[in-house]
Amino acid sequence: MSCLEEACQAIDALSKFYEGMIDEDEMLKYPLLVSFTLGSEGKIRSGESVVEVIPKLIDYAHDKRVELIGVLFNCCEPESITKVIKEIRSNPQIHHHLHHPPEPSSSTQALEMKDRPKIYLGAYANRLTPVDPKWSLESSDEAQAMREDLSPEKYWEEYVKLWHKSNGKDSGDDACGETNCDSNVNKGIVSELGGVQLFGGCCGIGPGHISVLKEKLGEK
Numbered sequence: 081m082s083c084l085e086e087a088c089q090a091i092d093a094l095s096k097f098y099e100g101m102i103d104e105d106e107m108l109k110y111p112l113l114v115s116f117t118l119g120s121e122g123k124i125r126s127g128e129s130v131v132e133v134i135p136k137l138i139d140y141a142h143d144k145r146v147e148l149i150g151v152l153f154n155c156c157e158p159e160s161i162t163k164v165i166k167e168i169r170s171n172p173q174i175h176h177h178l179h180h181p182p183e184p185s186s187s188t189q190a191l192e193m194k195d196r197p198k199i200y201l202g203a204y205a206n207r208l209t210p211v212d213p214k215w216s217l218e219s220s221d222e223a224q225a226m227r228e229d230l231s232p233e234k235y236w237e238e239y240v241k242l243w244h245k246s247n248g249k250d251s252g253d254d255a256c257g258e259t260n261c262d263s264n265v266n267k268g269i270v271s272e273l274g275g276v277q278l279f280g281g282c283c284g285i286g287p288g289h290i291s292v293l294k295e296k297l298g299e300k
Contacts, residue, residue, distance in 0.1 A: 083126035084133045088112045088140050095144040112141065115152035115202070115277075120210055122163025130164050131171045137197055138177055152202030155282040157210060158230070158239040159204045165243060165273055168201070181276035200277045203243050205235070207284025226284045232292040235285065240293055245274035 081087045094112060114137060116124050124127055134151055141148035153161045168174060175181035179198045209225045279290050279297070 081114060081116050081124075083124060083230055084136060087116070087133075087137055090114065090181050091137075091146050091148075092145050094146050109203060111147040111149040113150040113152060113202070114148065115154045118153055118156040118160040118164055119213060120157060122160050126168070129167070131174050134168075134199070138199065142196055143172050146199055147197055148199060149197055150200040150202055150278060152204060152278055154202075154204035154280075155206050157208075158203075158205035158235065161205055161243065162239065162273070163204070165276065169273065169275065178275065180277070201275060202278030202280075203240070204278075204280040204282045205239065205285065206282040208214070208258055211288055217218055224283075230284075232289040234291050235281070236292050236296050239278055241296070242273045243276040244279070244297070 081090070084255045091112070094110075098110075116130065116133075118130075119125055119127075124133060129149075130153075137151070138148055153164060168178075177196070177199055179200055207226050208225050211224060279293055
């Protein structure tokens with residue numbers, strides 16, 4: 081998704097599809113993950129701030145009786161994902177929406193959110209060179225080049241390892257990757273970076289990268 085409106089349209093479609101199949105006070109039985117692509121500055125492609133979008137998205141999904149369980153960031157530079165994770169972790173007003181907040185939510189916030197699901201965070205970066213903000217399919221006459229500085233080992237060491245970091249150390253209990261997913265995720269408190277539970281890759285992130293993630297996360 082490249083903006084909040086697109087994500088809301090997906091929620092509308094899911095809600096409409098199941099209209100009449102469930103009671104009015106029931107939530108849809110199929111949970112939803114929404115993934116956004118980011119610009120180089122760490123904002124959604126539309127320019128919207130993730131910190132502002134996430135609460136609106138949670139409320140919209142709840143009003144439509146769609147259970148939103150996670151927000152992911154995909155098909156963008158890993159540097160952009162690092163920026164957005166830092167923004168999320170440094171904004172207390174959003175912490176009570178997360179399964180892994182940097183600090184416990186206040187009792188008031190917990191009361192306000194008791195009927196809202198908390199969300200997991202996910203990161204699926206790509207290996208493309210930076211895409212021009214003005215890029216369009218019509219104006220492109222060749223495939224976007226791949227960067228040569230994002231080996232499987234570097235993707236882990238400089239990005240995924242930090243996104244996964246918990247309590248100043250790595251904790252395998254906090255991880256849920258595309259190769260291995262445990263629904264009983266540890267509800268620990270995480271540091272400035274970290275707290276991401278869903279890992280994988282997009283364009284250019286190949287089997288070699290995923291194999292390293294599986295190996296490293298399996299060691300934790």
